[in-house]
Amino acid sequence: MLVDKLTAQGATGLSITSESDIVACRKVIRDLTTQLGFGMTDVTRIVTSVSELARNVYVHAKVGEMRWNSMRSPGKIGIEIIFEDKGPGIADINQALEPGFSTAKSMGMGLPGVKKLMDELEIVSVDGKGTLVKVKKWAKVK
Amino acid sequence: MNYSNSNYITVFEQWEDQKKFFCFTEKDAENLQKLHTISAQSCDEVVESLYDHLLQFEDVRIFLSNPEMIKRLKESQKQYFLEMTAGDYGEAYYEKRINIGITHKRLGIPPRLYMGAYSYYVQLMLPKIYNHVDFDQKQAQELFLTFFKIINLDQELAISAYVHAVESVVMQQAEEIIAMSTPIMQIWDGIVVAPVIGTLDGQRTQQFMEQLLNQIVETKSTIALIDITGVPQIDTATAQHLIDTINAVRLLGSNVIITGIRPIIAQTLVHLGINLKEIITKPSMGAGLKVALDMLSIKTS
Incomplete structure (x- = not known):
């Protein structure tokens, strides 16, 4: 699996420079969350969010990267995924989180959707400098 | 030829920059003229020795089974070495080097053998360069550095061509998969x-x-x-x-x-x-x- 290969190489990140990298991001996170023990529903929620956020990087900034950290403690598993780019930044984060708002002529449902799909969403953006989006998802395990 | 769809291959327009990147200067082109004398003198001997060495290996013999073919390859190898020190280092040179990589890939010769042969060639040439300058350290060093640069430039083109050949297959397959996976x-x-x-x-x-x-x-x-x-x-x-x-x-x-x-x-x-x-x-x-x-x-x- 791609994630095993990357882990063996000591990598915890992937660069996003093309549409096929979005596919790679999804694949890594799908494998990783499945291995961690997330249920199918959560895996799909997380992977859908990754798809949205990776695409945002690609569409708005052209170049960026995705990094991840997995967390496991007794009875609990979690994943943290970070997307970082040096793109144009988000002028108004609250507006970006409103359903239907888009600067890219798309649906404008991505970011508000991610907020619902994940447990935590944190956005740091500097106009003209870049954007960092951090999402987290937790699950209880036996 | 057009490699503009490749992510790896240096297009000719960038090759001038590439030469700068490898610190290949006019001075190096001049030095190569000097090296050409050595190359021309020792070409036959070097190529013979190279093939003697290569043919010791089972996995090379697979590619070089036919004596006629070996004879032909030795000839083109001599050409290749001579051109390396007498090239104009312009477009024709560039094209030819890329073609070498593409041909090697087509014949299924792995980069390992290509690089290995190069290494042996360098080993043979080094004492000849020293001999040529009567063991003058400074001159030998300068010539060898030039020699090293042209080899690196050469290898970069050939290896990029290898990668490009693989890349083309991947791109073609991706297109086929797209077409195949949407039957209507x-x-x-x-x-x-x-x-x-x-x-x-x-x-x-x-x-x-x-x-x-x-x-x-x-x-x-x-x-x-x-x-x-x-x-x-x-x-x-x-x-x-x-x-x-x-x-x-x-x-x-x-x-x-x-x-x-x-x-x-x-x-x-x-x-x-x-x-x-x-x-x-x-x-x-x-x-x-x-x-x-x-x-x-x-x-x-």
Whole structure:
């Protein structure tokens, strides 16, 4: 699996420079969350969010990267995924989180959707400098 | 030749920069003229020795089984070495070097052997360079550095060509996979089915939409069943692509039924706030087909 290969190489990140990298991001996170023990529903929620956020990087900034950290403690598993780019930044984060708002002529449902799909969403953006989006998802395990 | 679609190969326009990047100067081109004297004197001997060395190895002998072929290769090898020190280092030189890489790849000769042969060649040339300058350290060093640069430039082109050859195969396969994974077929008079397998990204949607619209017109179908059982997840971009496709089908006066929406997909679509209100959706293709037949007033029992 791609994630095993990357882990063996000591990598915890992937660069996003093309549409096929979005596919790679999804694949890594799908494998990783499945291995961690997330249920199918959560895996799909997380992977859908990754798809949205990776695409945002690609569409708005052209170049960026995705990094991840997995967390496991007794009875609990979690994943943290970070997307970082040096793109144009988000002028108004609250507006970006409103359903239907888009600067890219798309649906404008991505970011508000991610907020619902994940447990935590944190956005740091500097106009003209870049954007960092951090999402987290937790699950209880036996 | 045009390599502009390659991510790896240096295009000729960039090759001048590439030479600068490798610190290959006019002075180096001059030095190569000096090296050419050595090359011309020792060419026969070097090539013979190189092939004696190469033919000791079983995996090389696989490629060099025929004596006629070896003879021919030795000749072209001599040419290759001579050109390396007498080249104009312009476009013709550049093209030829790239072709070497492409040819090696085509013959199935791995970079390992190509690089290994080069290493042996350097080993043979080094004492000859020293001899030529009467063991003057400074001069020898300068010549050898030049020699080293041209070899690096050479290898970079050949290796990039190798990668490019592999890359072309991958790109071609990707296109084939896209075409293969969207079969669209007529299953009833007036009904076409389009199962989507994998992810619907930009380029793929375009092709899928074209194929579907053509098929609808060709078969004079009024209903298209788009089955998404094989789509692992739907994000807003995929949903938008689907909606665009549905709108295009509607413009042709036909209806779309989306089938194969799995419970997980339904949940994520709701979370994403995607509204498929005006689209007929069914959990399975069977259920979708039944609706289609009803719409066409075809009785099933």
